[in-house]
Amino acid sequence: MGIITRGAERKGGKELQYIASLSYGKDSIAMLEVIKQHNMPLDRIVHVEIMATDTIPADLPPMMEFKKKADKIIKERYGIEVEHIHNKETYEHHFYRRYMRGKRVGLIYGFPSIRAPWCNSDVKIPELKKLNRNNIAYIGIAADEPNRFHNLTERKISPLVECGVSETEARKICEELDLLSPIYAHSARGGCWFCHNQPIAQLHLLRKQYPEYWALMLKWDNDSPVTFKPNGTTVHDFEQRFAFEDAQITLFEKEENT
Numbered sequence: 569m570g571i572i573t574r575g576a577e578r579k580g581g582k583e584l585q586y587i588a589s590l591s592y593g594k595d596s597i598a599m600l601e602v603i604k605q606h607n608m609p610l611d612r613i614v615h616v617e618i619m620a621t622d623t624i625p626a627d628l629p630p631m632m633e634f635k636k637k638a639d640k641i642i643k644e645r646y647g648i649e650v651e652h653i654h655n656k657e658t659y660e661h662h663f664y665r666r667y668m669r670g671k672r673v674g675l676i677y678g679f680p681s682i683r684a685p686w687c688n689s690d691v692k693i694p695e696l697k698k699l700n701r702n703n704i705a706y707i708g709i710a711a712d713e714p715n716r717f718h719n720l721t722e723r724k725i726s727p728l729v730e731c732g733v734s735e736t737e738a739r740k741i742c743e744e745l746d747l748l749s750p751i752y753a754h755s756a757r758g759g760c761w762f763c764h765n766q767p768i769a770q771l772h773l774l775r776k777q778y779p780e781y782w783a784l785m786l787k788w789d790n791d792s793p794v795t796f797k798p799n800g801t802t803v804h805d806f807e808q809r810f811a812f813e814d815a816q817i818t819l820f821e822k823e824e825n826t
Contacts (some may be wrong), residue, residue, distance in 0.1 A: 585611040588706040589696060590650060592635055595728060596708030597747050598738035600646055602727045603706065610706070613642065614651045616695045618760060619658040620784070626659065626760035628778065630750045638747055645745070653695050659762065662690050663788060678792030679764055687760070710735040762788075764796055772810050782807075 586609045590596050603610050615635070618626035625632060639650045665677050680687040696705070709716045709726040712734040720726055728738060742748040754773055759766060761774055761781055775782040789796060789803035796803045 585703045586706065587612045587614055587699060587703050589708070590615045591708065592631070592638055592749055593708065594739045594742045594748060594752065595710050595735065597638065597745075597749075598733065598741040599706060599708045599727050600642065601741050601745065602731050602733055604646060606727070606731060608706075608727060610646070610648065612651060613646070613648050614653060614696075614699060616692050617652050617654045618691055619655065620760070620762055620781075621658055621660045624781070624784075626762070628761050628774075628781075634750050638749075641745065641747060653699070655691055655695050657691065659687060659691055659760070660788075662686060663792075672793070675793045676791065678794045679788070679796050681794065682765070682798050687763075708738075710738055768806070771806055772813070775807070775810050776814075 588596070588600060588603065588610060590600075590613050592615065600610075600613065602608075620626050627635070643649050663677060663679070667673050667675055667677070677686060703723075705724045707719065707724060707726055708728065709719065710728050711732045717729070720729065727733075733741075739748065739752070754770060761778070762785060774785075785796075785803045786807060795801060796806075
């Protein structure tokens with residue numbers, strides 16, 4: 569039996585809806601189960617699709633397949649179909665925007681910085697802001713993530729925090745429902761394959777498994793006026809490091825087999 573929805577409430581003459589923002593990470597998926605178990609109102613489940621380029625998604629192929637599987641289970645279990653909202657502008661589009669004023673006028677934006685992550689504020693957040701205006705947004709923040717509590721407001725609620733569900737418990741919920749994303753096989757957190765916040769091991773895996781995406785990263789690196797990492801490390805620096813490490817591994821395997 570699905571969740572009992574409530575969309576009849578009104579605020580300022582407009583219908584007030586309860587909308588769950590779904591990233592397909594463990595916390596946002598576990599959030600749906602917590603909403604169901606605690607009979608919380610839910611009208612819509614929404615996911616913002618981010619594109620790296622006009623033809624390449626921000627998610628890797630295994631994640632895209634997982635989303636299809638998850639959508640079916642979510643519809644069957646919660647009685648609500650996941651809405652996929654597509655942002656018209658891609659990461660690459662914003663990457664090649666030019667500054668119109670200031671010291672960098674004329675330069676392209678290039679890679680986002682940790683202090684000013686335009687990739688989040690300009691690519692993903694605008695769509696959610698439009699959607700959540702005059703509504704209640706459910707977001708996936710776990711009860712043991714106090715560093716993220718500043719994102720919560722009267723209109724932006726975390727069912728996991730409200731019900732005291734930790735990250736570990738959220739993962740267990742997903743495992744029991746067969747809804748644990750494949751990203752957790754290689755990383756503690758998900759995200760775009762071009763994200764500047766991802767760990768080195770994940771970048772190495774990207775180079776090995778998706779050389780066409782890595783080649784695009786190298787192209788962006790050539791064009792960007794700022795480095796990929798804030799400490800001055802470029803994608804080309806990682807390229808040299810990974811090439812050396814792979815050569816060492818290959819040499820070790822040859823020696824071991826002789």
